[in-house]
Amino acid sequence: MNQLNKYPRIDAIYKRVSCRSFIRKEIPKQILEEIINAGTMAPASGNMQPWEFIIIDEPEAKEKVVTCTFSGFYSKGSLNQHWIEDASIIIIPCVNFKRTVARYGDLGYKLAPLDTTSAVQNMLLAATELGISGCWVGGFLEKKIRNLLQLPPYVQPLGLVPMGYPAKETDHKQKMDAKWVVHKNIYNTPYFN
Numbered sequence: 001m002n003q004l005n006k007y008p009r010i011d012a013i014y015k016r017v018s019c020r021s022f023i024r025k026e027i028p029k030q031i032l033e034e035i036i037n038a039g040t041m042a043p044a045s046g047n048m049q050p051w052e053f054i055i056i057d058e059p060e061a062k063e064k065v066v067t068c069t070f071s072g073f074y075s076k077g078s079l080n081q082h083w084i085e086d087a088s089i090i091i092i093p094c095v096n097f098k099r100t101v102a103r104y105g106d107l108g109y110k111l112a113p114l115d116t117t118s119a120v121q122n123m124l125l126a127a128t129e130l131g132i133s134g135c136w137v138g139g140f141l142e143k144k145i146r147n148l149l150q151l152p153p154y155v156q157p158l159g160l161v162p163m164g165y166p167a168k169e170t171d172h173k174q175k176m177d178a179k180w181v182v183h184k185n186i187y188n189t190p191y192f193n
């Protein structure tokens with residue numbers, strides 16, 4: 001049993017779901033700005049804020065981005081995730097390593113992607129709160145997208161995040177109960193029963 005259930009909870013966390021079908025409706029710029037701002041409120045190592053976001057909002061540009069995607073681990077480069085084209089925008093979260101590596105040396109290469117991932121989760125939650133859905137897309141060819149977006153070597157694309165107004169309700173995936181993933185003091189001793 002989830003022992004936190006009897007306390008107030010943040011609705012967006014429980015409402016968020018990966019959405020892969022969208023209606024044709026633009027996301028107003030102010031709303032998009034709110035979503036990005038939520039991203040920039042994320043924790044970041046040394047507050048170096050290594051995130052940068054590329055927003056793809058033109059149909060032709062979206063099509064080009066989709067040619068950099070693949071679905072299924074073994075289909076690299078062959079089966080593009082065409083559903084992404086229907087999204088109002090594609091946000092491409094990138095890590096700019098310069099500041100974090102200047103501060104932490106090689107450790108910065110581990111930390112900066114974690115910071116940027118937190119920013120993306122904030123954005124997905126803010127979007128949910130504003131009636132917009134999205135999805136992390138990790139199935140992309142890094143080299144191809146680097147070329148397409150003309151990224152400098154110190155900027156790494158982390159994924160694609162298509163966003164838009166959902167075309168239908170998406171069922172929530174089953175999540176593991178806290179009792180399976182929480183340990184008390186040492187590994188393999190249940191915290192929750």
Ligand SMILES: Cc1cc2nc3c(=O)[nH]c(=O)nc-3n(C[C@H](O)[C@H](O)[C@H](O)COP(=O)(O)O)c2cc1C
Binds near residue numbers: 016136138140
């Ligand atoms: C790093 C990462 C990569 C993902 N890559 C893809 C992807 O390439 N295509 C896709 O449709 N969903 C992708 N997803 C979404 C997951 O399939 C989804 O989060 C998972 O099934 C749980 O569903 P939920 O997000 O609705 O809770 C990815 C999620 C993460 C966190």
